[in-house]
Amino acid sequence: DSGVTQTPKHLITATGQRVTLRCSPRSGDLSVYWYQQSLDQGLQFLIQYYNGEERAKGNILERFSAQQFPDLHSELNLSSLELGDSALYFCASSGGGVAKGYTFGSGTRLTVV
Amino acid sequence: LAKTTQPISMDSYEGQEVNITCSHNNIATNDYITWYQQFPSQGPRFIIQGYKTKVTNEVASLFIPADRKSSTLSLPRVSLSDTAVYYCLVGGYMNRDDKIIFGKGTRLHILP
Numbered sequence: 001d002s003g004v005t006q007t008p009k010h011l012i013t014a015t016g017q018r019v020t021l022r023c024s025p026r027s028g029d030l031s032v033y034w035y036q037q038s039l040d041q042g043l044q045f046l047i048q049y050y051n052g053e054e055r056a057k058g059n060i061l062e063r064f065s066a067q068q069f070p071d072l073h074s075e076l077n078l079s080s081l082e083l084g085d086s087a088l089y090f091c092a093s094s095g096g097g098v099a100k101g102y103t104f105g106s107g108t109r110l111t112v113v
Numbered sequence: 114l115a116k117t118t119q120p121i122s123m124d125s126y127e128g129q130e131v132n133i134t135c136s137h138n139n140i141a142t143n144d145y146i147t148w149y150q151q152f153p154s155q156g157p158r159f160i161i162q163g164y165k166t167k168v169t170n171e172v173a174s175l176f177i178p179a180d181r182k183s184s185t186l187s188l189p190r191v192s193l194s195d196t197a198v199y200y201c202l203v204g205g206y207m208n209r210d211d212k213i214i215f216g217k218g219t220r221l222h223i224l225p
Contacts, residue, residue, distance in 0.1 A: 002156070002158075004156075033213055035215075042215060042216065042217045042218065043157070043200075043215040045213055045214055045215070048213070056213075058214075088154065090156045090157075092156070092157075092213075096206045097204060097205060097206045097213075098144070098145055098147055098202055098203065098204030098205060098206075098213065099143075099144075099145040099162075099204065099205050099206045100206065101147060101159050101162060102149075102157070102159070102213065103159070104156025104157050104158070105156055106155065106156055107154070107155070107156055109154070
């Protein structure tokens with residue numbers, strides 16, 4: 001157990017639908033990062049939150065949004081889902097950037113049918 | 114965040130020592146070098162981190178030359194279970210615009 005909890009582990013939904021992925025960071029970590037990993041692809045950075053505020057944005061689609069709540073858990077909302085959104089979605093947390101290291105959750109596997 | 118360059122893939126045999134080199138020519142003074150390992154369908158896992166010279170833990174060694182423009186991850190006596198993707202990441206403590214970009218990594222394939 002890495003200390004980063006992601007739910008659900010698996011999600012199957014239809015095109016056009018909306019889903020919410022949840023992440024609880026490791027205790028004490030203020031930063032949460034979301035990544036998308038399609039089959040045999042690298043980790044695509046989506047967005048970072050630090051203590052409730054958006055800190056950095058990657059190539060996140062407009063159909064996707066995220067937020068971090070006062071208890072530091074984060075949610076990634078994916079709407080108007082397309083087949084190409086099928087991927088593993090990882091959440092990572094950190095106490096201070098690269099130098100402090102990142103702890104990843106086990107991911108949510110999203111399948112859009 | 115410093116850009117990194119790694120080989121796309123490597124093959125080796127069980128019991129061999131494997132060295133994976135990462136180039137990071139524009140590393141900053143306060144940047145650390147961190148390596149992660151990722152198995153299929155799992156999140157990346159921290160392996161080792163260093164700033165300069167050599168760092169060793171129970172899993173691997175990290176060699177960093179004096180100019181710090183490259184680093185080498187050394188895996189001693191690999192086994193089939195070391196087959197994974199290895200990512201090199203360079204950066205410091207959290208900056209304002211902290212887009213943590215993992216490159217494509219090095220796909221290591223261990224053969225029996």
